[in-house]
Amino acid sequence: MAPIWSKQPLKGAFITFHIIRTLIILPWLIVRHIPKSARPFPQWSLKLSVINPLARELFVYQTETRSNGMSTVESEHKKAKERHSLTNPADAGVYSGVLSPGAVKPAPVGGLWYPAPISKESPTLDDEKVVLHFPGGAFVLAFGQEMYGQAVSTAMSKHLKASRTFFAQYRPAVDDATRFPAALQDLVTFYSYILSLGFKSQNVILSGDSAGGNLVVALLRYLETSVELPLPGAAIVWSPWVHVTPRAGADYETCRNAGSDVLIPSLLQWGADAYFPKHERTPEELAYISPLNHPFQTRVPLFIHAGAVEALYAAIEEFAKQMTEIDGNRVKLHATDFTTHDLIMSYPGLGMEQEVKNALTDASSFFGL
Known part of the structure; x- marks a missing residue:
């Protein structure tokens, strides 16, 4: 069964919530991972430590809203x-x-x-x-x-x-x-x-x-x-x-x-x-x-x-x-x-x-x- 957020009007509400959430957690992720000891692996760069959880957030958005990205692909194919x-x-x-x-x-x-x-x-x-x-x-x-x-x-x-x-x-x-x-x-x-x-x-x-x-x-x-x-x-x-x-x-x-x-x-x-x-x-x-x-x-x-x-x-x-x-x-x-x-x-x-x-x-x- 598709998530309740995959259809309007709840889909629009979830997208708004997701954008606000991302803007809030981004600075927190940066500050949190400045110390190497706070990163999942000390060998990771700050960039990798921040991008990975942001990528997970993107996958949450796509999964909950059932947004598969095919329309974007088709648009770029035309261009x-x-x-x-x-x-x-x-x-x-x-x-x-x-x-x-x-x-x-x-x-x-x-x-x-x-x-x-x-x-x-x-x-x-x-x-x-x-x-x-x-x-x-x-x-x-x-x-x-x-x-x-x-x-x-x-x-x-x-x-x-x-x-x-x-x-x-x-x-x-x-x-x-x-x-x-x-x-x-x-x-x-x-x-x-x-x-x-x-x-x-x-x-x-x-x-x-x-x-x-x-x-x-x-x-x-x-x-x-x-x-x-x-x-x-x-x-x-x-x-x-x-x-x-x-x-x-x-x-x-x-x-x-x-x-x-x-x-x-x-x-x-x-x-x-x-x-x-x-x-x-x-x-x-x-x-x-x-x-x-x-x-x-x-x-x-x-x-x-x-x-x-x-x-x-x-x-x-x-x-x-x-x-x-x-x-x-x-x-x-x-x-x-x-x-x-x-x-x-x-x-x-x-x-x-x-x-x-x-x-x-x-x-x-x-x-x-």
């Missing part, structure tokens, strides 16, 4: 003009098995090109590396805006030498037509689109953060069984949400560092409630939705990043271990000390460019780029 691409579903045969159209069907989805889209004047794409990135959002929030896309693109071009990045916004789960496997169908749509432009599959690097990381793992699982699509050259997942259960909020509350990380239990519960299919889930569907304890064989090198003090770290570490133990897999876990959830999306505002460089330099070496 981007030729850098925006609306991608239509691929041929029906591409969506098989758990992705077979039923109540949930593939649909047009959009994303942003960085620094520019492919044009007729573009030279051959034979040697171009392209990053196909999927943002997080607990399956219910949209983060396909310019500020996030630019941050990801800048990091990928600098440290992975990717000539282009496509920042792809899949459908958030808002109704029965966008539950699982809608978002995963969208990833297949985007991947098919990238290949249709002429990029070689071995030059495509899949990337995803948080719930987007979950979806990249699911896409790898799917591609290993697909006869229609070739495998990409590599995959990076940032703080992937690998343990998604019907009790997501309660599960998160038991995690170490849950109180100091940016995520909140109610957001994850909203995401799980909205994303899980309404029917009784099959074992195959559960493996796609929650990859922890469902490892699989993949021929794609998989680089996993996690913040060493993020609440999801233990689950991510265990997932990496399980994947590593599968014969033939090439998997590497890179943990950044004293870093919280989703480094790739938050690093510009936190001044953590060096940490992103270290992670991507490690990934580049691991991939042999």
